[in-house]
Amino acid sequence: MPIGAERYGSRADTLAFIACLVVSLVVLALPETLRMPISAALRRTVLLPAVALEARASASREERQNTILLRAQRDSLALDAALVPELEAENARLRALLHLRARLGTGFVTAEVLHQTGIGDALTMLLGAGRNAGIRPLEPVVAPSGLVGMTIAADPRTSVVMAWTHPDFRVSAMVEGGKIFGVVAARRGETVGDVMELRGVPYRDSLPTGTPVVTSGLGGVFPRGIPIGTVLGMLRESEGWERTYLLRPAAHPAQVTHVLVLSESLAADSLEAAFDTLAAPADTDAGEAP
Amino acid sequence: MSLAPPRLRLAAVLAVLLLAHLWLRPTLFPGRFAPDFVLVALLFFAVRSRPGAAAVAGLVVGLLTDAVTPTTFGTAAFALTIVGYAAGWLKALVFADNLLVTAVFVFAASWVRDLLELAASNALRSGAVGTQLLVVSPVAALSTAAAAVVTLFLFRPLLRSAPAL
Numbered sequence: 222m223p224i225g226a227e228r229y230g231s232r233a234d235t236l237a238f239i240a241c242l243v244v245s246l247v248v249l250a251l252p253e254t255l256r257m258p259i260s261a262a263l264r265r266t267v268l269l270p271a272v273a274l275e276a277r278a279s280a281s282r283e284e285r286q287n288t289i290l291l292r293a294q295r296d297s298l299a300l301d302a303a304l305v306p307e308l309e310a311e312n313a314r315l316r317a318l319l320h321l322r323a324r325l326g327t328g329f330v331t332a333e334v335l336h337q338t339g340i341g342d343a344l345t346m347l348l349g350a351g352r353n354a355g356i357r358p359l360e361p362v363v364a365p366s367g368l369v370g371m372t373i374a375a376d377p378r379t380s381v382v383m384a385w386t387h388p389d390f391r392v393s394a395m396v397e398g399g400k401i402f403g404v405v406a407a408r409r410g411e412t413v414g415d416v417m418e419l420r421g422v423p424y425r426d427s428l429p430t431g432t433p434v435v436t437s438g439l440g441g442v443f444p445r446g447i448p449i450g451t452v453l454g455m456l457r458e459s460e461g462w463e464r465t466y467l468l469r470p471a472a473h474p475a476q477v478t479h480v481l482v483l484s485e486s487l488a489a490d491s492l493e494a495a496f497d498t499l500a501a502p503a504d505t506d507a508g509e510a511p
Numbered sequence: 512m513s514l515a516p517p518r519l520r521l522a523a524v525l526a527v528l529l530l531a532h533l534w535l536r537p538t539l540f541p542g543r544f545a546p547d548f549v550l551v552a553l554l555f556f557a558v559r560s561r562p563g564a565a566a567v568a569g570l571v572v573g574l575l576t577d578a579v580t581p582t583t584f585g586t587a588a589f590a591l592t593i594v595g596y597a598a599g600w601l602k603a604l605v606f607a608d609n610l611l612v613t614a615v616f617v618f619a620a621s622w623v624r625d626l627l628e629l630a631a632s633n634a635l636r637s638g639a640v641g642t643q644l645l646v647v648s649p650v651a652a653l654s655t656a657a658a659a660v661v662t663l664f665l666f667r668p669l670l671r672s673a674p675a676l
Contacts, residue, residue: 234563235563237567245585248589260578263574271529274533278535282539
């Protein structure tokens with residue numbers, strides 16, 4: 222609908238327009254000395270709330286932009302901070318490796334564990350060093366805390382490790398001091414990598430909880446004295462002939478990131494000094510398996 | 512349909528436009544092509560009022576606008592007086608409810624306002640006047656027209672049948 226047709230401009234409107242036009246021209250013709258005080262007076266009075274609101278809006282926009290910028294900076298810092306514990310842990314592991322390296326002297330290769338996805342990673346591990354670095358099959362793989370497994374294949378640049386969690390893994394073990402011997406294997410039916418079994422312990426011998434178990438050096442693969450785990454308790458007795466004990470592993474394959482692959486030349490040696498496993502067995506009470 | 516008096520509804524829409532000019536424009540459109548919500552308010556008022564009232568409104572709005580740009584004090588008053596009066600006079604030809612007509616109307620008013628301000632500020636001899644009138648002013652007028660269309664679309668029930676002042 223064409224609005225206002227009935228309200229068309231009258232003479233009064235024309236006069237008002239002319240008056241307004243004259244006022245605007247007068248304002249336009251004002252000298253600079255009068256313009257500034259008038260405009261300043263308007264800004265200080267009528268326009269004060271409007272100018273304040275506009276200033277607040279501009280500040281709000283600036284704050285929003287600053288917030289976006291700060292959020293981006295905070296996210297970057299959070300990302301960096303999230304990496305700090307991992308870096309600290311890795312630093313500690315590397316320091317431990319260096320300490321072990323110093324005590325081992327020669328006859329080993331350091332390698333990084335290339336963890337893979339899937340459940341197979343808990344049984345076998347891929348190392349970032351291979352035949353070119355001197356790694357061969359059937360060589361012991363250790364972490365600073367103890368035994369991890371042994372190599373079963375060596376490619377030029379990578380190698381495969383059978384972790385102690387593998388069902389086929391066995392290692393000859395002894396209680397520190399060489400008084401009691403047995404065979405250690407992963408405990409079947411348990412969560413992979415959680416616990417292991419010490420089998421074949423003579424019935425006449427009992428192991429207190431907390432007793433350290435190390436490699437015995439028998440078999441020609443693992444040197445003597447590498448920590449395997451500590452006794453958690455007796456698991457079962459086999460008709461009065463032998464006992465089986467539950468062990469808490471010294472090293473969890475899923476948690477290691479760097480390992481040492483010991484050379485074949487060390488197989489006949491004793492690493493008890495390197496791993497500090499010369500101490501007497503822990504003097505604790507015997508306990509049953511949970 | 513709102514039960515408020517038509518003049519109150521128009522005043523509410525004008526207040527919203529004023530708030531948009533003071534708050535929304537600096538927040539969302541900080542550049543030189545920002546829509547001029549005050550001009551939209553003036554035009555909405557002008558097409559719904561007598562030409563004399565529109566001229567007075569144009570003068571007042573122009574003076575207040577000049578107060579924040581004192582170096583060209585009086586130019587906006589001059590330009591908006593003419594634009595306001597013309598808008599009030601042209602209302603006989605304007606279909607105020609039509610979005611397209613409103614857009615063209617506001618675009619033209621914004622560009623003419625800039626032209627008048629340039630003339631009043633003695634800037635027509637400036638070398639940049641071509642860029643101002645052919646590039647900057649049309650784009651700014653376009654954004655102002657878009658703001659007018661959005662406002663009309665949102666508040667059409669309130670603006671319909673607003674009386675003459």
